[in-house]
Amino acid sequence: MTHATARPVYFDCDTGIDDSLALAYLLSSPEIALVGVGTVSGNTSSAQAAVNTLGLLAVAGRTEVPVAVGAHDFLTHPYDGGAPHVHGDNGIGEVVLPPAARTPEDEDAARMLIRLSHEHAGDLEVIAVGPLTNLATALALDPTLPSRVAGVTVMGGAALVPGNITPVAEANIGNDPEAASATLSAGWPVTLVPLDVTMENVFDEDDRAALLTSDVPLARTVGEMLDFYFDFYVETYGERSSALHDPLAAAIAVGGIAAIVAPAVSVVVDTTAGPARGQTICDLRGQRRGSVDQPGATVRVVLGTDAPLAPHLIARMTGAGILVG
Amino acid sequence: MTHATARPVYFDCDTGIDDSLALAYLLSSPEIALVGVGTVSGNTSSAQAAVNTLGLLAVAGRTEVPVAVGAHDFLTHPYDGGAPHVHGDNGIGEVVLPPAARTPEDEDAARMLIRLSHEHAGDLEVIAVGPLTNLATALALDPTLPSRVAGVTVMGGAALVPGNITPVAEANIGNDPEAASATLSAGWPVTLVPLDVTMENVFDEDDRAALLTSDVPLARTVGEMLDFYFDFYVETYGERSSALHDPLAAAIAVGGIAAIVAPAVSVVVDTTAGPARGQTICDLRGQRRGSVDQPGATVRVVLGTDAPLAPHLIARMTGAGILVG
Numbered sequence: 001m002t003h004a005t006a007r008p009v010y011f012d013c014d015t016g017i018d019d020s021l022a023l024a025y026l027l028s029s030p031e032i033a034l035v036g037v038g039t040v041s042g043n044t045s046s047a048q049a050a051v052n053t054l055g056l057l058a059v060a061g062r063t064e065v066p067v068a069v070g071a072h073d074f075l076t077h078p079y080d081g082g083a084p085h086v087h088g089d090n091g092i093g094e095v096v097l098p099p100a101a102r103t104p105e106d107e108d109a110a111r112m113l114i115r116l117s118h119e120h121a122g123d124l125e126v127i128a129v130g131p132l133t134n135l136a137t138a139l140a141l142d143p144t145l146p147s148r149v150a151g152v153t154v155m156g157g158a159a160l161v162p163g164n165i166t167p168v169a170e171a172n173i174g175n176d177p178e179a180a181s182a183t184l185s186a187g188w189p190v191t192l193v194p195l196d197v198t199m200e201n202v203f204d205e206d207d208r209a210a211l212l213t214s215d216v217p218l219a220r221t222v223g224e225m226l227d228f229y230f231d232f233y234v235e236t237y238g239e240r241s242s243a244l245h246d247p248l249a250a251a252i253a254v255g256g257i258a259a260i261v262a263p264a265v266s267v268v269v270d271t272t273a274g275p276a277r278g279q280t281i282c283d284l285r286g287q288r289r290g291s292v293d294q295p296g297a298t299v300r301v302v303l304g305t306d307a308p309l310a311p312h313l314i315a316r317m318t319g320a321g322i323l324v325g
Numbered sequence: 326m327t328h329a330t331a332r333p334v335y336f337d338c339d340t341g342i343d344d345s346l347a348l349a350y351l352l353s354s355p356e357i358a359l360v361g362v363g364t365v366s367g368n369t370s371s372a373q374a375a376v377n378t379l380g381l382l383a384v385a386g387r388t389e390v391p392v393a394v395g396a397h398d399f400l401t402h403p404y405d406g407g408a409p410h411v412h413g414d415n416g417i418g419e420v421v422l423p424p425a426a427r428t429p430e431d432e433d434a435a436r437m438l439i440r441l442s443h444e445h446a447g448d449l450e451v452i453a454v455g456p457l458t459n460l461a462t463a464l465a466l467d468p469t470l471p472s473r474v475a476g477v478t479v480m481g482g483a484a485l486v487p488g489n490i491t492p493v494a495e496a497n498i499g500n501d502p503e504a505a506s507a508t509l510s511a512g513w514p515v516t517l518v519p520l521d522v523t524m525e526n527v528f529d530e531d532d533r534a535a536l537l538t539s540d541v542p543l544a545r546t547v548g549e550m551l552d553f554y555f556d557f558y559v560e561t562y563g564e565r566s567s568a569l570h571d572p573l574a575a576a577i578a579v580g581g582i583a584a585i586v587a588p589a590v591s592v593v594v595d596t597t598a599g600p601a602r603g604q605t606i607c608d609l610r611g612q613r614r615g616s617v618d619q620p621g622a623t624v625r626v627v628l629g630t631d632a633p634l635a636p637h638l639i640a641r642m643t644g645a646g647i648l649v650g
Binding site for chain 2: 160161162163164167168199235236237238266268270271272273274275276279281282283284285286287288289
């Protein structure tokens with residue numbers, strides 16, 4: 001399934017319809033090996049996200065991938081029930097998955113991340129597409145964690161576009177600003193994939209049909225989920241379609257999509273109680289004449305990519321990378 | 326000079342090189358009558374701004390326009406010395422104006438604004454291109470002020486582009502966030518002209534040459550000031566040129582330039598001590614499918630204009646609207 005040289009990836013998610021797209025993308029990407037999945041509350045609870053993830057892995061026939069439940073509550077405040085209007089009551093658009101035989105690991109997600117960072121020291125890559133509570137918890141448990149991680153790709157934030165839960169805050173960051181602040185300031189190399197690019201990558205009914213008519217069971221299952229997600233985005237885009245938040249972060253992390261405008265700049269998360277709480281304040285002054293890295297900055301902010309994600313995503317999800325049922 | 330039907334305008338400024346461009350534009354616009362100018366600290370001190378304004382009015386032969394000195398300090402903190410690296414030590418690029426015979430009024434700027442709002446009740450228009458300290462002070466002195474003002478046009482803020490004094494704060498708003506918050510929430514109709522559009526309107530050496538070779542003394546004087554301003558903007562634009570912040574607000578207020586994308590939306594000024602202090606948080610969610618006004622919103626945020634300002638500005642400044650010396 002994965003190449004002998006596949007890069008080890010820990011995936012942290014709040015599964016979630018677009019998380020499911022990202023998971024399906026990762027499972028069909030030979031460049032990487034999914035060595036563990038941790039769940040966090042966000043789109044749905046961390047417990048439900050684990051149920052969803054295990055179900056999706058079973059549909060894909062990839063039951064070797066361990067899943068650890070992560071934080072239920074955020075660092076400074078309780079989980080608030082997620083986004084059932086976006087992702088459905090069960091997080092995956094009310095699609096009912098066959099029961100999975102495998103159950104979550106005994107360890108929690110933060111400890112799984114730390115363990116994997118030792119097992120794959122220097123090589124482990126982290127892809128986080130939910131609130132950053134597990135990553136911040138792992139950093140608090142083991143401040144040496146960044147030294148063993150090759151890189152972190154985060155779907156989150158909004159640099160020069162509006163937020164999606166407040167005028168300036170995106171949901172993953174806005175749900176747990178303190179965790180985001182800790183994660184983005186930990187010194188490890190972070191690639192931030194914000195709404196600036198994820199909102200520009202859209203999946204439409206033709207794309208969904210390509211999944212629904214696929215021979216690949218997981219592609220069909222995710223295609224079914226998108227029915228619910230498309231309803232939510234009608235108001236945004238004017239037609240049944242959706243943004244591709246989490247799978248874009250996955251594709252950039254894997255290398256299937258290249259970030260061609262991604263300056264490394266100071267990024268500060270607003271953790272005040274004020275109106276900008278949860279904003280990713282990216283210092284993009286001085287970028288008018290071209291992408292300029294700021295000395296010492298450890299966070300790259302993706303503002304432009306080399307190709308639309310949808311065709312690439314469909315090709316992978318419907319291709320030979322997933323077991324055919 | 327002005328038409329009998331010219332609309333009465335109170336101009337609040339921190340003169341300043343681009344303030345000088347705005348003043349010259351207003352003096353050459355027959356649609357409006359400049360019934361008073363108030364000064365505020367920002368680019369330079371309010372006292373120096375008054376000296377500069379009186380000098381410019383003298384050069385223009387428009388000594389009938391009264392000038393009132395306004396606030397030296399901001400609402401919650403002292404004036405910090407301005408921006409001599411942008412506007413020069415005297416605020417006008419070290420250009421030395423002939424001494425003006427007229428002196429500032431005895432009243433301060435806030436009281437002048439209140440007085441003018443009675444004299445032109447219902448008709449007075451306010452154009453503010455500096456920190457909003459005087460406007461906030463007037464609102465505090467007389468909360469009925471908005472009922473007598475037809476509209477307020479403010480150069481300030483940054484909606485979907487970086488700030489210019491912090492990653493998210495523009496100088497006029499960031500210098501006195503509390504004053505900006507009071508002004509933008511007062512219920513009067515505000516047109517906010519942010520960096521989103523002012524940075525896209527550029528004046529270059531050819532434009533400057535058109536001023537320097539003009540028969541109009543004020544045009545030549547302002548053209549001389551721009552020499553200093555252009556030096557500052559080389560790093561931003563890659564060549565000697567400048568943004569047209571204040572004159573764009575003036576031109577939009579007068580009607581010489583039309584704001585063709587300007588949704589009325591919730592605008593909140595961040596007055597915390599956090600990293601977003603001074604940001605104009607404009608709720609631009611839901612604008613993807615076209616400009617949509619939010620019910621009850623009293624602040625229009627200008628995001629697009631109908632024509633480049635520079636040619637229009639030059640035509641007015643070098644035309645028949647100013648006394649020829």
